[in-house]
Amino acid sequence: MCEFCFKHGAGKKWYLNSRNYLAETAQETGAHEYIFELWKQFEKVYLQKIYGISMKGPGYRFSMPLVGRAMKTYINSWFTKEKPLNGRNPRRGEGHPGQVVMLDDAKKILELASPILRVNCACRNMTRGIKDPCCIAFGALAETVPKLPRYIPDKGAEPMHVDEAQEFIEEMNTAGRIQTVWFGPMPYIAALCSCERPECAAATIRMEYGLNSLYKGEYIAKVDFSKCTGCKICASRCDFGALSFNDGMNVPFINAWQCFGCGLCSTACPENAIEMVDRNENPLLKDVW
Amino acid sequence: MKTSIIVDYNKCTEPLSCKKCMQICPGALFICYSPDYESNDPTEWRVDVAFTDLCTRCNDCVDVCPLDAITIK
Numbered sequence: 001m002c003e004f005c006f007k008h009g010a011g012k013k014w015y016l017n018s019r020n021y022l023a024e025t026a027q028e029t030g031a032h033e034y035i036f037e038l039w040k041q042f043e044k045v046y047l048q049k050i051y052g053i054s055m056k057g058p059g060y061r062f063s064m065p066l067v068g069r070a071m072k073t074y075i076n077s078w079f080t081k082e083k084p085l086n087g088r089n090p091r092r093g094e095g096h097p098g099q100v101v102m103l104d105d106a107k108k109i110l111e112l113a114s115p116i117l118r119v120n121c122a123c124r125n126m127t128r129g130i131k132d133p134c135c136i137a138f139g140a141l142a143e144t145v146p147k148l149p150r151y152i153p154d155k156g157a158e159p160m161h162v163d164e165a166q167e168f169i170e171e172m173n174t175a176g177r178i179q180t181v182w183f184g185p186m187p188y189i190a191a192l193c194s195c196e197r198p199e200c201a202a203a204t205i206r207m208e209y210g211l212n213s214l215y216k217g218e219y220i221a222k223v224d225f226s227k228c229t230g231c232k233i234c235a236s237r238c239d240f241g242a243l244s245f246n247d248g249m250n251v252p253f254i255n256a257w258q259c260f261g262c263g264l265c266s267t268a269c270p271e272n273a274i275e276m277v278d279r280n281e282n283p284l285l286k287d288v289w
Numbered sequence: 290m291k292t293s294i295i296v297d298y299n300k301c302t303e304p305l306s307c308k309k310c311m312q313i314c315p316g317a318l319f320i321c322y323s324p325d326y327e328s329n330d331p332t333e334w335r336v337d338v339a340f341t342d343l344c345t346r347c348n349d350c351v352d353v354c355p356l357d358a359i360t361i362k
Binding site: 043044046047057058059060126127128129130198199204208 | 291292304305308311312314315316317318319320321322323337339340341342343
């Protein structure tokens with residue numbers, strides 16, 4: 001159980017708590033204003049998340065002794081900020097962390113959320129200039145996006161049926177996209193994204209600078225060597241550098257410290273040799289998020 | 290060694306109709322933004338670079354730019 005589950009999970013995982021999807025929760029947290037501000041100025045927010053320090057090269061600042069570490073701690077505190085409930089600063093991404101989820105959990109999320117709308121990925125629009133309708137928006141975000149023309153897909157913003165959406169994320173998973181679920185703002189859940197590195201803004205700042213914008217998933221991948229045939233299909237699936245295919249042993253090894261629990265290696269495996277195990281059952285990894 | 294990537298906005302006036310630098314960058318460091326956020330006027334949009342400390346100086350963007358607007362220092 002990550003810290004979000006303890007605070008907002010009601011005994012379950014936070015993204016499976018239906019309360020976090022309710023319109024009332026959106027009202028309480030001021031989600032509509034927050035999301036409108038965030039998405040309207042998305043490009044600037046990305047630059048400004050670390051802009052208080054410097055958007056040009058935060059790595060230079062973070063590498064400063066002591067001062068760099070203090071800055072990092074300060075910026076990290078933004079993502080998990082819970083107060084005030086209504087009126088957190090979207091330009092700093094306050095209360096807007098995400099978590100990697102497995103395909104099965106992502107499907108359960110879609111059953112809880114409504115309405116479901118497919119919108120253009122903000123990250124990809126910003127960094128590659130392409131319109132890729134792969135982000136699935138819920139409730140407040142789905143109501144906000146029609147006001148912002150650059151995120152409306154070419155085919156128009158049509159609400160999706162649950163089955164349709166589940167099929168869609170399955171396609172995305174097969175294509176190698178990582179499913180992530182997003183608070184916007186905490187504890188309201190606004191979106192289910194299909195991310196990919198290096199375009200994903202949050203994955204970049206997590207992986208390159210160690211900022212906690214994106215949490216690791218509730219699972220870790222484990223290889224069953226007795227089933228593995230050494231086909232190497234999993235070798236190209238890991239976006240986080242956790243899985244490396246070992247030629248000498250003819251099996252993949254997974255560095256569980258680095259594993260984000262996205263399950264991409266597991267869904268690709270034709271022999272079902274990669275199993276996703278609960279992170280919380282491991283005494284060390286249960287504290288690694 | 291600090292890297293700075295400078296885009297000459299006198300030369301690069303409509304990044305949204307070109308996007309070559311954005312699409313070639315291996316680290317996806319280029320960001321297209323509009324200074325006044327909501328503008329639908331394509332000439333208002335600008336390309337800027339975030340996280341220059343991740344730049345490896347592969348020079349792909351300099352080579353691909355048809356307007357020679359990008360310099361890396």
